[in-house]
Structures are given as C-alpha cells and as structure tokens.
Amino acid sequence: DPSDASPEAAALRETFEEIGLGPDRVEIIGRMPDYVSGSGYRIAPVLGIVRPDFSLTLNSEEVDAAFEVPLRFLMDPANHGRDSRMWNDLEWVFYEMPY
Numbered sequence: 001d002p003s004d005a006s007p008e009a010a011a012l013r014e015t016f017e018e019i020g021l022g023p024d025r026v027e028i029i030g031r032m033p034d035y036v037s038g039s040g041y042r043i044a045p046v047l048g049i050v051r052p053d054f055s056l057t058l059n060s061e062e063v064d065a066a067f068e069v070p071l072r073f074l075m076d077p078a079n080h081g082r083d084s085r086m087w088n089d090l091e092w093v094f095y096e097m098p099y
Contacts, residue, residue, distance in 0.1 A: 007031065011046035019066055020057030026050055038087040069099045 004010035008031070012023040032045040056066050073079055074097060084093045 007044035008046050010044075011048070018059050018062045020059070021050065021054060025054050038085075038090065038092040067099075069097075073097070073099060 001010065001013070004013060008028050012026060012028075015021050015026065016023065026048040028046060028048045030047045032047065035043045035045065037043060058064075058066060079097050079099075081096045081098070082093065083096055084091050086092075
C-alpha cells in the first residue's frame with residue numbers, strides 16, 4: 001500500500017490483517033531479493049522470527065490454513081527442490097520445499 005513506509009512495514013501489516021499476528025510478536029531479521037511473479041507482481045520477501053506462545057486469527061477471505069514447519073526440515077538440502085511451470089508461453093522456475 002502507498003501508506004506503507006517500507007516492505008518490512010507492509011509485511012507486518014499484512015501479517016496482522018491476514019493471520020492476526022501482531023507486529024509486537026515478530027522480530028524482522030532481513031530480506032531476500034525481490035521476485036517478480038509470472039503474473040507481474042513484485043514480491044519482497046521479508047524474514048522474521050515469531051516470538052513463541054502466539055495465537056492466530058485467520059482472515060478466511062485471505063487464508064485457508066496456517067501451519068508450522070520445523071527449521072530443521074527447511075535447512076536440510078534433501079528437502080529442497082526446483083520445479084517450473086509454463087505461463088503465457090514462458091517457463092517460470094521456482095524453488096519448493098514440500099512439507
């Protein structure tokens with residue numbers, strides 16, 4: 001949104017709007033490079049650590065489900081994959097970590 005001061009501020013606002021997790025529960029630790037999706041959206045990934053003992057309130061118009069993935073799983077190269085899809089006659093490559 002134009003009123004967001006930064007991608008980090010947007011991420012915190014969206015997190016609260018979509019899953020009810022307040023910014024006081026999240027410590028921003030960095031960003032990854034921007035990614036332009038096949039549909040033309042620029043995605044600015046923001047990384048944060050969520051303080052334990054939180055509860056979520058999902059916005060059912062935005063989110064179907066929430067889940068946790070152990071960090072050990074995410075850091076194991078055996079769980080990293082790469083795939084692609086064709087969209088508008090272009091191949092879009094992406095990384096995946098099915099859990």
